[in-house]
Amino acid sequence: MEEPLTEDMLAELLEAPDPRVFIRKPEVGERDLAAYLNELLAARGLKRPEVVRAAGINETFGYQIFTGARRASRDNLLKLAFALGLSLREANRLLQAGGANELYCKNRRDAIIIFSLSHGYSLQKTEEELYRFGEDTIS
Template sequence: MMVKKPAKKRKKKRVKEPLTDELLDELLSAPDPRAFTSKHRLTSRDLPTYLNQLLDERGLTRAGVIRAASLNETFGYQIFVGQRGASRDKILQLAFAMQLTLKEANRLLQAAGANELYCKRRRDAIIIFCLTHGYSLQKADEELYRFGEETIC
């Protein structure tokens, strides 16, 4: 009688992204920007694609993220499929719901066409602190309120 070993859970391989400074040096020494953008397959990152990539990477569900972000269900689904745009605060709600890193949150904001978080702005500094310390959306709003800043929700 043959005993089956439990299947090993495969980790997704993360592609190591080159440093921005390295890419900038390469771009500046390239004879043509087209060659550089083709070589690195640079395209604009759209919001629905990045949101769905994050869902896959983190093993999250759309419904769970929309609920955790305190978004209207219909509106949330429309953001995920690209039927509706979202304000900067709605994107931040999604970032907290998905427990994104600062870098991921800024990429998400960028994909949505919104300004990235900037530590020289008081409100943004509080949001950055909350994101990097793993605060929930509710706790981040409490911190913003405590400092007299406009809340996210």
């Protein structure tokens, strides 16, 4: 599941003699949310129902997110990131695949979420931290 770093890919693109050489790479293109979610499930040996339950998302809506039938809000994507136990990089990839803004450390709320992801906090502990600092919770 290890993807090349964006910085490394940017260097490749800038050194390429023609953009066609670069854009043929399998890593280049639109990231499909449903495919990425299912890759994450397989890589972690998790089942969709348990992840949806841990995220606190309605089962039917969660199924629709995993199949690509419905779009998820940024907060629902964050809930899934915590339920899947994602790293910061993986969570940002998930947000990007879902068409949401990546986490930004200059934003107070995002900074708390980044800290929580990086320290392996659960969704509940993260919610408590957000509340403690007077920020909107994820749920």
